[in-house]
Amino acid sequence: MSDLIEQLEGVLDTGLIRGDAERAARARDTWMRSEMRREEGHLELPLAVAAPADTQQMSQVVEICRAHGVKMIARGGGSGVVGGVLASADSVVISTERMTGMRSLDSHNLLATFGAGTNGYEAEMLVQAEGLTIGNWPQSIELSTVGGWVATRASGQYSTAYGNTEDVVHSLKAVLPDGSIYRSRATPRASAGPDLRQLFLGGEGTMGIVTEVTFSLRPLPEPGVRQAFHFDDFEAGLEAIREVIRPGWRPPVVRLYDGRESWRHFRDQLPKGNAMLIFLHEGPPGLAPLQAAAAEKVCVSHGGVAAAADVVDAWFDSRNSVPSWEELLSQGVLADTIEVATDWTRLPALYKAVTEAISAVPGVIAATAHTSHSYRSGANLYFTFAAMPAERGDFVSTYDQCWRAAMEAAAEVGAGLAHHHGVGRVRRDWMAVELGETGLDMLRSIKRALDPNGLMNPGVLIGDDTP
Amino acid sequence: MSDLIEQLEGVLDTGLIRGDAERAARARDTWMRSEMRREEGHLELPLAVAAPADTQQMSQVVEICRAHGVKMIARGGGSGVVGGVLASADSVVISTERMTGMRSLDSHNLLATFGAGTNGYEAEMLVQAEGLTIGNWPQSIELSTVGGWVATRASGQYSTAYGNTEDVVHSLKAVLPDGSIYRSRATPRASAGPDLRQLFLGGEGTMGIVTEVTFSLRPLPEPGVRQAFHFDDFEAGLEAIREVIRPGWRPPVVRLYDGRESWRHFRDQLPKGNAMLIFLHEGPPGLAPLQAAAAEKVCVSHGGVAAAADVVDAWFDSRNSVPSWEELLSQGVLADTIEVATDWTRLPALYKAVTEAISAVPGVIAATAHTSHSYRSGANLYFTFAAMPAERGDFVSTYDQCWRAAMEAAAEVGAGLAHHHGVGRVRRDWMAVELGETGLDMLRSIKRALDPNGLMNPGVLIGDDTP
Incomplete structure (x- = not known):
C-alpha cells in the first residue's frame, strides 16, 4: 500500500491525513451501533483519509484508489445515524472537508453553488446574508454538509412547504467510481431521459461522490405566524393535519407529538396525555395569516385547543439540541430514532404497531413518536426509543432487536421503511421489502454497472458484509 | 418467427394484433418527421402488435420477446412528437391499449391508480367525478395515456402550481427488460437509496414498460381567477413572471406569448407586437384573489396593461386544438415545436438565438415562441416553426436543419435542450451535450445493465440506428 499512499500524497499533499486520532475521528458516522461497538473496543481505522480540495483532485483520488482496488468511503459531516460511514482497515476514507464554501450566488435566478463539504448551517447563513434561503433545515444542520444532504436525501424541518433535498437541488457535480466527472445540466427542469441526479440523491456514496451542489433558493419570507394546538389524542391531531394539507395549505413546519413526547417537551402547556401540534406559517405577503386562520378553523373543529405561541418559540430554541450517544451510554441508556412513512389511513396503526413492538423488547423504557413531514397522501412518523439493558453485554443485541421489531411492524402495516435518514447499514436487510426483490436487483445491477x-x-x- | 407469434398468441389470444392496417396505425407516434417519411413511402410495419391485458401478461410478452431476441417498442397513445415510437420490421410493438381504467380511488389519502394505457382525459374525469384532480394537463391530454406521461415526463398546462409528471406520481409498476415486475413502495416519500421510479420517468420505454401508475391527487379547487395583461415586449413579460414566482406565488397557468403568437391568438385584444401574459389563479379558499392581486401589482409595475378576462377564456376553449401534420403537409407546410428551458437571465438571449437560427433556414416562414412552465430559477420556451420548402424533396432536410439550428443555438446559450417532450429520436444526437459525455456513458451503462x-x-x- 505504500505505493497508494505515495500516489495520494502526490495529489493531495497535506490533504492526505494519516494520524491515528485524525483517522479515528473520521472512521465512522454517528450511528449509535458504531458508538456501542467502539466502546466494546471495535474500531477499524482506514488506511488514510484523503481530503481533496476540488473536483479535479477528487477525480484523481478516486482513480488512484480504483487502480489499487482499494475501498472508498465517502464522508461529509459524519452526522449520519444509520451507519452509512464505517471504515474498514482496507479502505480509504474520502472526506469532503476541504471542499467548502460558496462557489457562486445568483440572486436573480435564485441559485447558489457550494462545495459538497460546506456545512449546512454555514451555507444557509451565506445565502441568508443576501436575503435568500435554501430552506432545508435537517436537525443536523449545524453538523452536516450539503453533499451529505444529497447523499442521504435529508429532510428539513420546513419540508412540508419547501420540500426535501431532492426538491431544492437544482444541479450537481459528482465523481463516478471510475474517476470520471459528471455534471448535471443547469436547467430548471428537463425531460431528457431518466433524471441521473437521482442516482446520487440517496446514493450514500455507493454510486459516486458528490463534489458540488447547486440549490434552487427562495427569498427569505417575512417573519411567519407561529401557532400551537393540543388535542385529546394523537389521532385527532393527525386528522387535523390531513385536513389542513388537503386543500393545498403548506405550512413549512407541521409537527405533532404523541402524548408522551408532548408531556416531555411541553408539560406546562397541556393536560397529560394530550398531543401538541405546532405550525409555522410563512409565505409571500398576506399568505401566512390566511393560512393560519384556515389551520385554526380545522384544528378547532377537531377539538384542538389553542396553546400559547411560546410553545413554538420553545421548540425553535431547542430544536437541534439532542444528547450525544456517549452521554446516554455513560448513563447506561441506549437510544435511537427510526423514521418511517405511510398514508393517512395507516398512520394510527403504524404508530400503535411500532411503539408496541419496540416496547416489547426487554430493557426498553420508552418508545414514542411525532410526525414532522406531511404530504398530500400521508406523513412520516419519527419514533424515538430508549432502553436500559441490565447487562452492558446486551446493548448491541437490544439495539438490533428494537430495530428489527420496528422494521417488521412497519412492514406488516405496509409502511415505507425509510423516510429520511437513509439506509446505511441499519436498514439494508429490509431493502428487499422496501424496494421489492426486483427493485433490489435493479439497484444491484446499476451498482455493478x-x-x-x-x-x-x-x-x-445493498452490501453483504457485516459490521 | 412463427414460433414467436404462436407463443404470443398463446398468452394474448385476441390481444395479438396482426392486421396490416392495425399494425400501420401503431407503427409510430406523431413525430412530424415520421409523417413526412411515411408520405415518401417509408413505413416499416412491426411483426405484430402485442396488447397485454394486465401486468402479468405484459411480463409474459416481454419474456417471450426477450427469449426470441426481438425488439420491443412500447406504445401508449402515440401522441409523442419526438419519434419515441417507430417500429422496425423486426420488432414487436407492445401496446398498453388494453390496460385501461381506474384500478382504485382513495379519496381519503388522495390516491388513484390506473392501468398505464388509460387515456389521460378519462383518468382526469374519473377522479373529477369524485371532486378530485390529477392536475396534469398536457396539451395531448385527450390523446395520451398516463403511462406515456410517465415515460416522457410530460408537463401539464397547470405545471407551475401542480408540478410535472414526476411531481404527481406517487408510485408505479413496470415490467423490466427481463420480464420481472417492479413495483415501487407505496409511501409518501422515501430515503431508501436512489429513487428507482426515476428510471421509468423519462425512460421512454428503454428501461422497462410502465403498466400501472398511482397519482397523488388534489381536491378540485373552487373556480379560479383568470387574468391577462399585455406588455410592450416579451422581455418585460418574462420579468413580470419572474417577480410573481419569486416570493412564492404559484398560479397553475402562467403563459406568455411573444408578439407574433400574441397577434396570432389575441389580435383584437392588444396592439400588434405586444406580448400577452395569461394567468389562472387557483387554490384553497381565499388564496386565488390574494395571489391575483399580487400578480396584478407586479404586472402593472412592469408596464403590463390589463386585458379582458375573456382572453383567458378563449385560450381555455382552444388550448388543445392543433392542426394535424397531415393537414399542414397537404398545404405544403411543415411545422414543429421545440421546447427548451433556461434561467431567467438567459431567456431573452435564448429566445433571440433560437428564433433567429430557425428563421435563417431556407424555406422557414415563421419561428415564434411562448413560455408556459415557470420555476423559481427560470422557465421553458416553447418554439413553433413553420416552413414551406420549394421542393417536396427538401421537406425532411429542412426539418432536420431547423432542429439542428435550434439545438445548436440553445446549446450555445447554455440552455437545457429538452423541457418536456422528451428525446425520442429527434434529440438523441444532442444527448451528449445535455447529459455530458459522462452522463451519457452512465445512461448507456445503466441501459446495458x-x-x-x-x-x-x-x-x-441513446440509440445509434438511423430512422
Missing part, C-alpha cells in the same frame, strides 16, 4: 469492483462504500444500501 | 441485448426501444434516447 457503475462500480464493477464494488469499491465505493461497500456494505451500504 | 438492465437490457443487455438492447431490445427495449432501441434507437431512442
Whole structure:
C-alpha cells in the first residue's frame, strides 16, 4: 500500500491525513451501533483519509484508489445515524472537508453553488446574508454538509412547504467510481431521459461522490405566524393535519407529538396525555395569516385547543439540541430514532404497531413518536426509543432487536421503511421489502454497472458484509 | 418467427394484433418527421402488435420477446412528437391499449391508480367525478395515456402550481427488460437509496414498460381567477413572471406569448407586437384573489396593461386544438415545436438565438415562441416553426436543419435542450451535450445493465440506428 499512499500524497499533499486520532475521528458516522461497538473496543481505522480540495483532485483520488482496488468511503459531516460511514482497515476514507464554501450566488435566478463539504448551517447563513434561503433545515444542520444532504436525501424541518433535498437541488457535480466527472445540466427542469441526479440523491456514496451542489433558493419570507394546538389524542391531531394539507395549505413546519413526547417537551402547556401540534406559517405577503386562520378553523373543529405561541418559540430554541450517544451510554441508556412513512389511513396503526413492538423488547423504557413531514397522501412518523439493558453485554443485541421489531411492524402495516435518514447499514436487510426483490436487483445491477469492483462504500444500501 | 407469434398468441389470444392496417396505425407516434417519411413511402410495419391485458401478461410478452431476441417498442397513445415510437420490421410493438381504467380511488389519502394505457382525459374525469384532480394537463391530454406521461415526463398546462409528471406520481409498476415486475413502495416519500421510479420517468420505454401508475391527487379547487395583461415586449413579460414566482406565488397557468403568437391568438385584444401574459389563479379558499392581486401589482409595475378576462377564456376553449401534420403537409407546410428551458437571465438571449437560427433556414416562414412552465430559477420556451420548402424533396432536410439550428443555438446559450417532450429520436444526437459525455456513458451503462441485448426501444434516447 505504500505505493497508494505515495500516489495520494502526490495529489493531495497535506490533504492526505494519516494520524491515528485524525483517522479515528473520521472512521465512522454517528450511528449509535458504531458508538456501542467502539466502546466494546471495535474500531477499524482506514488506511488514510484523503481530503481533496476540488473536483479535479477528487477525480484523481478516486482513480488512484480504483487502480489499487482499494475501498472508498465517502464522508461529509459524519452526522449520519444509520451507519452509512464505517471504515474498514482496507479502505480509504474520502472526506469532503476541504471542499467548502460558496462557489457562486445568483440572486436573480435564485441559485447558489457550494462545495459538497460546506456545512449546512454555514451555507444557509451565506445565502441568508443576501436575503435568500435554501430552506432545508435537517436537525443536523449545524453538523452536516450539503453533499451529505444529497447523499442521504435529508429532510428539513420546513419540508412540508419547501420540500426535501431532492426538491431544492437544482444541479450537481459528482465523481463516478471510475474517476470520471459528471455534471448535471443547469436547467430548471428537463425531460431528457431518466433524471441521473437521482442516482446520487440517496446514493450514500455507493454510486459516486458528490463534489458540488447547486440549490434552487427562495427569498427569505417575512417573519411567519407561529401557532400551537393540543388535542385529546394523537389521532385527532393527525386528522387535523390531513385536513389542513388537503386543500393545498403548506405550512413549512407541521409537527405533532404523541402524548408522551408532548408531556416531555411541553408539560406546562397541556393536560397529560394530550398531543401538541405546532405550525409555522410563512409565505409571500398576506399568505401566512390566511393560512393560519384556515389551520385554526380545522384544528378547532377537531377539538384542538389553542396553546400559547411560546410553545413554538420553545421548540425553535431547542430544536437541534439532542444528547450525544456517549452521554446516554455513560448513563447506561441506549437510544435511537427510526423514521418511517405511510398514508393517512395507516398512520394510527403504524404508530400503535411500532411503539408496541419496540416496547416489547426487554430493557426498553420508552418508545414514542411525532410526525414532522406531511404530504398530500400521508406523513412520516419519527419514533424515538430508549432502553436500559441490565447487562452492558446486551446493548448491541437490544439495539438490533428494537430495530428489527420496528422494521417488521412497519412492514406488516405496509409502511415505507425509510423516510429520511437513509439506509446505511441499519436498514439494508429490509431493502428487499422496501424496494421489492426486483427493485433490489435493479439497484444491484446499476451498482455493478457503475462500480464493477464494488469499491465505493461497500456494505451500504445493498452490501453483504457485516459490521 | 412463427414460433414467436404462436407463443404470443398463446398468452394474448385476441390481444395479438396482426392486421396490416392495425399494425400501420401503431407503427409510430406523431413525430412530424415520421409523417413526412411515411408520405415518401417509408413505413416499416412491426411483426405484430402485442396488447397485454394486465401486468402479468405484459411480463409474459416481454419474456417471450426477450427469449426470441426481438425488439420491443412500447406504445401508449402515440401522441409523442419526438419519434419515441417507430417500429422496425423486426420488432414487436407492445401496446398498453388494453390496460385501461381506474384500478382504485382513495379519496381519503388522495390516491388513484390506473392501468398505464388509460387515456389521460378519462383518468382526469374519473377522479373529477369524485371532486378530485390529477392536475396534469398536457396539451395531448385527450390523446395520451398516463403511462406515456410517465415515460416522457410530460408537463401539464397547470405545471407551475401542480408540478410535472414526476411531481404527481406517487408510485408505479413496470415490467423490466427481463420480464420481472417492479413495483415501487407505496409511501409518501422515501430515503431508501436512489429513487428507482426515476428510471421509468423519462425512460421512454428503454428501461422497462410502465403498466400501472398511482397519482397523488388534489381536491378540485373552487373556480379560479383568470387574468391577462399585455406588455410592450416579451422581455418585460418574462420579468413580470419572474417577480410573481419569486416570493412564492404559484398560479397553475402562467403563459406568455411573444408578439407574433400574441397577434396570432389575441389580435383584437392588444396592439400588434405586444406580448400577452395569461394567468389562472387557483387554490384553497381565499388564496386565488390574494395571489391575483399580487400578480396584478407586479404586472402593472412592469408596464403590463390589463386585458379582458375573456382572453383567458378563449385560450381555455382552444388550448388543445392543433392542426394535424397531415393537414399542414397537404398545404405544403411543415411545422414543429421545440421546447427548451433556461434561467431567467438567459431567456431573452435564448429566445433571440433560437428564433433567429430557425428563421435563417431556407424555406422557414415563421419561428415564434411562448413560455408556459415557470420555476423559481427560470422557465421553458416553447418554439413553433413553420416552413414551406420549394421542393417536396427538401421537406425532411429542412426539418432536420431547423432542429439542428435550434439545438445548436440553445446549446450555445447554455440552455437545457429538452423541457418536456422528451428525446425520442429527434434529440438523441444532442444527448451528449445535455447529459455530458459522462452522463451519457452512465445512461448507456445503466441501459446495458438492465437490457443487455438492447431490445427495449432501441434507437431512442441513446440509440445509434438511423430512422
